[in-house]
Amino acid sequence: MPGIIFLVVLAVLALWVVGAYNRLIGLKNQVVNGWKQIDVQLKRRHDLIPNLVNTVKGAMDFEKSTLEAVIAARNKAVSATGVKATAQAEGELTQALGRFFALTEAYPQLKATGNVAQLQEELTSTENKIGFARQFYNDVATDYNTKQMQFPTNLVAGLAKASPAELWEIEDAGERAVPNVDLSMNKPPA
Amino acid sequence: MSDSNLFAQQESNRRRSAWLLAGFILLFAWVGFGGDWAFYLQTQGAPPEAYHHIIPWVGLLTSSFAAGLCWYSWRYGAGRVLWATGAWEIIEPADPAQQQLVNVVEEMAVASGLPRPRIWIVPDPDPNAFATGIDPQHASIAVTEGLLRTLNRDELQGVVAHEMAHVRNLDTRLMTLLAAMVGAIALMSDGMGRMLRGGAYVRGSSSGGGRGGGDRKGNPLALIVLVAWLLSLVVAPILSQLLAMAVSRKREFLADATGAQFTRNPMALASALEKLDGATAPTTTITHGAAHLCIVDALGRPASERPGVVGDVFGSHPPIRERVIRLEGMAYQQAKLEGHPGVLTPPSLPA
Helix, strand or coil: CHHHHHHHHHHHHHHHHHHHHHHHHHHHHHHHHHHHHHHHHHHHHHHHHHHHHHHHCCCCHHHHHHHHHHHHHHHHHHHCCCHHHHHHHHHHHHHHHHHHHHHHCCCHHHHHCHHHHHHHHHHHHHHHHHHHHHHHHHHHHHHHHHHHHCCCCHHHHCCCCCCCCCCCCCCCHHHHCHHHHHHHHHCCCC | CCHHHHHHHHHHHHHHHHHHHHHHHHHHHHHHHHHHHHHHHHHHCCCCCCCCCCCCHHHHHHHHHHHHHHHHHHHHHHHHHHHHHCCEECCCCCCHHHHHHHHHHHHHHHHHCCCCCEEEEECCCCCCEEEECCCHHHCEEEEEHHHHHHCCHHHHHHHHHHHHHHHHCCHHHHHHHHHHHHHHHHHHHHHHHHHHHHHHHHHHHHHHCCCCHHHHHHHHHHHHHHHHHHHHHHHHHHHHHHHHHHHHHHHHHHHHHHHHHHHCCHHHHHHHHHHHHHCCCCCCCCCHHHHCCECCCCCCCCCCCCCCCHHHHCCCCCCHHHHHHHHHHHHHHHHHHHCCHHHCCCCCCCC
16 A cells, blocks of 8 residues: 555656656747747848848938948847847847937938838838847746746756756847837828 | 736636537537427327427437537638628738738737737728637738728737737637627527427417327426527527627736737827727627627627617627726836836826
8 A cells, every 4th residue: 555655656756747847848949949039030130231221321321320330230240149249239239220210310301212111111120029039038038047946846957957048138228219219100101 | 927827818718618619519409409309298299190209300400510510610710700801811011001010910929929820901991900710820810991090000019919919818719719609699599589480380280280188298398398498599699699798808908918018018009999999980890790809899889889689788898998097007017117207107087
């Protein structure tokens, strides 16, 4: 009889270990996938910027420094690797783009050409997607980090080779303001 | 919403969907076999040469019909709902407004971590939106032309986020099945009512055919069964309507909250809801069956549009004012967390 109880307890324990291990692995994969989603959006942003710059170059000749800052920030972001460096470089790019969008407000004739409006909508959307992908990534990463530290799941954390995932931090308050730049797109299309 | 909440909500929706399907089949079985039973009791004492109702073919028929309908609702319900509203799918965005809608839906797919749903436009000038589909992998989001015209980008995002929340919480599964079944039950009630009038005629003629005293023994029971059966025919459609409404009322608050979590911008949805509320015209292309799927009641003010139905007393949606006030509360919390006291707007009060 005691043998049976011992076996049952052992079986329950084994089941729990399997369950906890699988939950951790599931979360880990979600974190990896969340990061990939950010990557997809960043790639799209990097592809869009040269297009936009080429389209507006003629009309915004005397804003060269702003355009060049965007290009430089973009090139730096393309070559960045790792969560921290990428976050840093992309943050700078976001700021450069923010300044650029703010400037385009001064050129109503730019908006008049459909191409620029279209490109700006694309870029606005991509900016938003980066933001949302980052939000999703941070949410699942936080979940993952919390789970692997919480008792009793932390007992199998080593087994699942779980290590804390780096969060994508927003460096300064200035960056939070950037999404407001797309106010021009808020008017309902005629 | 934390993960455990999300899973609880999904689990509850899965369970309710299963119960709905089971209840639906049981109802049809009761209607069919109940009718058989009543008919059997009635013909029991009939003379040997007269018709005896022994094989319950009505019950077999209705049950298999219900099972078939369940399968059909599961497989094609979303398509039928979209078809009924006359929606067309955006494959290749034709103008900036459509492009913006596609972009906004993609953004919300990213924010929710779900695959991008299919996007449909309902040709209706009244602003409204709904989501449908059995699971997030086969989801559709439909908005009216009026919605695209009325809302700005942020508000559109808020509405789409609300719909994505329905998709993620699996509300769409339950709602889509309900939409299909409310329609089917109304139809069955009508059909059975017609059959019953035919049955009453048969009964009248058989009793006219000279029954003996022994026949009457079975009659009281037959009568009770018949009355219960009749009652369920009357009650079922009302119940199903009420269920559809109750089920959707609760979910709207939750979807508002989850949607605000996707956009982190509750005020945009609040302002969108106020605009939708301001548009007084009912969404004419969206009929009773699909009304509970919409972000705001497609039938305009409750009770004003549908006279004579008990369900009218209960709207399928919570009052817009209450939803807006809750969203403003979330915005306040968020602003407090982020330390932006300057962006706070005083909570608006009913006018």
